[in-house]
Amino acid sequence: NAGVTQTPKFQVLKTGQSMTLQCAQDMNHEYMSWYRQDPGMGLRLIHYSVGAGITDQGEVPNGYNVSRSTTEDFPLRLLSAAPSQTSVYFCASSPGGRSTDTQYFGPGTRLTVL
Amino acid sequence: ILNVEQSPQSLHVQEGDSTNFTCSFPSSNFYALHWYRWETAKSPEALFVMTLNGDEKKKGRISATLNTKEGYSYLYIKGSQPEDSATYLCAFWFDQGGKLIFGQGTELSVKP
Numbered sequence: 001n002a003g004v005t006q007t008p009k010f011q012v013l014k015t016g017q018s019m020t021l022q023c024a025q026d027m028n029h030e031y032m033s034w035y036r037q038d039p040g041m042g043l044r045l046i047h048y049s050v051g052a053g054i055t056d057q058g059e060v061p062n063g064y065n066v067s068r069s070t071t072e073d074f075p076l077r078l079l080s081a082a083p084s085q086t087s088v089y090f091c092a093s094s095p096g097g098r099s100t101d102t103q104y105f106g107p108g109t110r111l112t113v114l
Numbered sequence: 115i116l117n118v119e120q121s122p123q124s125l126h127v128q129e130g131d132s133t134n135f136t137c138s139f140p141s142s143n144f145y146a147l148h149w150y151r152w153e154t155a156k157s158p159e160a161l162f163v164m165t166l167n168g169d170e171k172k173k174g175r176i177s178a179t180l181n182t183k184e185g186y187s188y189l190y191i192k193g194s195q196p197e198d199s200a201t202y203l204c205a206f207w208f209d210q211g212g213k214l215i216f217g218q219g220t221e222l223s224v225k226p
Contacts, residue, residue: 033214040123042203042218043158056211090157099145099207100165103214105157 001026004106006091012112013081021076021109023091031094031101032074033058034066036087037108043090049074050097081113118206120217127194128225134190135220137204141185148205148214149178149189158203161189194224 007022025032033048035058045058049068063085065077074093078085089109094101119138127133139147146165150158162171167182175192191198201219208215 031212035216040218042120043205043216045213045215048213050212056213058213059215097212099209099212100163102148102160102163103150103158103205105159107157 003027004091004093004104006089006106006109008109009107010110012114013078014114015082017081019078019081021078021089021091021111023074023076023106024072025074025091025093025104026072027093027095027104028071029093029095029104030071031097032068033092033103034064034074034076035090035092036060037090038087046076046089078111081111083113085111086113087111118204118215118217120202120204120220122220123218124221124223126223126225129195131194131224132190132192133194133222134188135202135222137187137189137217139185139187139204139206141183143209144182144185145209146207147180147182147187148207149187150203150205150216152201152203152219154200161202189220191222194222196224196226198222199224 004025030051034046035043044060047066049055091106092103149161152158164180169180178189180187201221203219205214205216
């Protein structure tokens with residue numbers, strides 16, 4: 001099993017550009033989520049999904065869109081990149097939407113917006 | 115307001131010191147509290163999931179306690195080693211919608 005994979009590992013964008021961060025898992029996990037990591041702020045939840053076709057907003061959803069058409073994939077779209085979106089983005093998955101399920105994290109995507 | 119607070123923000127100790135840090139969370143509607151360990155240039159990895167008031171979990175030299183009535187959890191490291199250097203994150207499960215909200219982390223540095 002590859003676990004949770006993210007592409008790309010690094011990306012540089014100009015202000016106003018759009019792009020999609022890819023996340024995939026091969027563990028048949030129902031629950032997937034996106035976090036961003038900024039210095040001194042831990043991990044902040046952007047969007048999450050409890051299963052295919054279902055998504056919901058986290059703490060900091062503005063400027064991001066998600067969709068979940070399959071169990072395996074959970075892409076994160078930046079609609080019009082801003083310098084404030086410079087961050088490291090982590091995708092995570094867990095077996096189901098249970099409070100006790102451990103989250104498995106991908107390796108992260110480091111995004112710089114100029 | 116989804117409020118999960120960790121203290122201190124950073125900690126510098128000598129090898130062999132024992133240390134502890136705190137995670138504070140809402141004391142109402144408790145479901146679960148998670149602890150994760152996050153080494154530099156790696157991804158966070160789960161340490162413990164705690165669900166019951168008074169719970170105590172242990173993994174090697176690392177242990178954690180839980181007080182759901184007052185809304186806090188302690189993480190203890192006995193005899194810190196340089197390989198314990200990492201950021202330790204706690205996360206609270208908010209059942210409204212079902213989401214895991216993280217604190218800002220405690221960055222531990224252990225000097226040989």
